[in-house]
Amino acid sequence: xxxxxxxxxxxxxxxxxxxxxxxxxxxxxxxxxxxxxxxxxxxxxxxxxxxxxxxxxxxxxxxxxxxxxxxxxxxxxxxxxxxxxxxxxxxxxxxxxxxxxxxxxxxxxxxxxxxxxxxxxxxxxxxxxxxxxxxxxxxxxxxxxxxxxxxxxxxxxxxxxxxxxxxxxxxxxxxxxxxxxxxxxxxxxxxxxxxxxxxxxxxxxxxxxxx
Numbered sequence: 001x002x003x004x005x006x007x008x009x010x011x012x013x014x015x016x017x018x019x020x021x022x023x024x025x026x027x028x029x030x031x032x033x034x035x036x037x038x039x040x041x042x043x044x045x046x047x048x049x050x051x052x053x054x055x056x057x058x059x060x061x062x063x064x065x066x067x068x069x070x071x072x073x074x075x076x077x078x079x080x081x082x083x084x085x086x087x088x089x090x091x092x093x094x095x096x097x098x099x100x101x102x103x104x105x106x107x108x109x110x111x112x113x114x115x116x117x118x119x120x121x122x123x124x125x126x127x128x129x130x131x132x133x134x135x136x137x138x139x140x141x142x143x144x145x146x147x148x149x150x151x152x153x154x155x156x157x158x159x160x161x162x163x164x165x166x167x168x169x170x171x172x173x174x175x176x177x178x179x180x181x182x183x184x185x186x187x188x189x190x191x192x193x194x195x196x197x198x199x200x201x202x203x204x205x206x207x208x209x210x211x
Contacts, residue, residue, distance in 0.1 A: 033189075034156055034186055034187050035156065035186065036156050036157055036158075037156070037157050037158065038158060039158060039182060039186055040182075040185055040186045041182070041185060041186075042182075043171065043175070043178050043179070043182050044178060045182070045185070046178075046181060048185065049185065049190045049191075049195070053190065053195055054194070054195030054196055054197045054202065055181060055184040055185060055188065055190065055195045055202060056181055057197055058180075058184075058195075058197045058202065059177045059178075059180040059181035059184065060177050060181075062099065063141070063145075063176050063177045063180050064095055064098070064099050064141055065095065065096065065099065065197075066177075066180035066181065066184055066202075067080070067095070067141075067144060067145055067148060067176075067180050067183075068091065068092040068095035068096065068200070069092070069184060069199065069200060069201055069202035070148055070152070070180065070183040070184055070187060070202075071088075071091045071092065071095070071144075071148055072088070072091055072092045072200045072201050073187045073188075073201050073202070073209075074148070074151065074152065074155070074187065075088040076088060076091060076148060076151060077091055078090070078091040078094040078095055078098075078144070079143070079144050079147055080143075080144040080145065080146070080147035080148030080149075080150075080151060081147050081151065082151065092200040093200075098137075098140070102133065102137045105133050106130070106133055106134070109126055109129050109130050109133070112126055113126050113130075141172075141176060142169075142172050142173055142176070145172040145176050145179055145180065146168045146169050146172040147168075148183065149168040149171065149172065149179055149183065150168045152183055152186070152187075153168070156186070184202055188202060188203060193207045
């Protein structure tokens with residue numbers, strides 16, 4: 001571990017609060033360097049690290065978990081926003097629970113609907129239950145993805161190039177898996193360290209933190 005001296009923001013900080021501070025030039029510890037000022041690669045550069053790379057598979061098969069890996073790397077809350085240290089440490093677990101609960105909920109309703117041969121015969125509680133559950137889960141995914149991308153752009157000083165003023169929202173709505181994969185590539189160093197699907201940071205244990 002390295003001890004670094006930094007200046008506390010004006011007004012002070014409280015216990016557990018997170019704040020950003022630049023690393024000193026003399027720092028020689030291991031770290032992953034995320035590019036500043038621009039994205040590492042294009043939004044659709046899926047195969048830069050291989051056709052079956054862990055980051056690509058995670059983003060395609062379970063986008064919320066890929067987003068959770070990015071959130072953990074950046075020490076954000078489960079909503080993709082800056083929060084306390086405790087919130088950052090629990091974020092990936094909270095997202096996993098949300099995904100699990102939604103899968104159980106939707107599966108239960110699908111099983112219940114199998115008792116009816118025609119969709120028109122299904123009772124309203126099944127129809128509305130499916131709609132409300134899907135709607136709420138979709139809103140959460142879009143909001144948290146948008147906030148995560150917005151926070152990342154602010155941290156790494158990446159300007160908007162398209163749809164000025166709503167680029168994060170548009171990308172999150174129309175291609176959330178593309179956004180998750182791009183953010184994983186930007187904050188990861190897959191050229192040096194392998195990717196891991198079932199991991200809170202998407203890298204093996206012991207991989208340096210991203211700065």
